[in-house]
Amino acid sequence: MVKGIAEIDSEVLLIEVAHTEDWFQFKEWRRFISQVYSERMSELIQVVDLIAFNNMDKQLIHYLEERARVIGSKFLDFTHQEIADELSTSREVISRLLRVLEEKNQVKLGRNNIEILWVW
Numbered sequence: 001m002v003k004g005i006a007e008i009d010s011e012v013l014l015i016e017v018a019h020t021e022d023w024f025q026f027k028e029w030r031r032f033i034s035q036v037y038s039e040r041m042s043e044l045i046q047v048v049d050l051i052a053f054n055n056m057d058k059q060l061i062h063y064l065e066e067r068a069r070v071i072g073s074k075f076l077d078f079t080h081q082e083i084a085d086e087l088s089t090s091r092e093v094i095s096r097l098l099r100v101l102e103e104k105n106q107v108k109l110g111r112n113n114i115e116i117l118w119v120w
Contacts, residue, residue: 007071059087060097064107064116074116 004012023029063083068074080098084091098114101107108115 007067056087056089056093057097057100060094061101061106063087064114068116076114076116077112078114079112 020029024033060083063086064076067076080094081091084094087094098107098109102109106116106118108117
């Protein structure tokens with residue numbers, strides 16, 4: 001099963017598994033799959049490291065940076081509750097950490113939006 005959340009309008013191409021199994025005869029396809037698995041494993045290790053060894057403030061900063069990178073904008077339109085849900089914490093914790101970041105002039109908070117000031 002795959003779950004994806006599109007940050008922007010997207011187009012999805014579904015390919016039947018039977019077709020992809022036939023493609024393993026091609027060296028380029030095997031290389032592509034190997035590269036994708038390697039990248040995903042690196043991402044998984046980074047996430048585990050981030051969750052296990054960093055404080056929530058560092059996790060929040062990383063989260064904001066990644067969201068900004070993915071959508072290509074320093075303006076993020078989502079609620080504190082949405083962030084809390086994705087980081088498996090409470091809205092109060094996220095709101096407190098965002099206020100601290102705002103006091104440090106690292107973000108500017110608006111109604112259901114955040115402007116990241118350190119990315120660009």
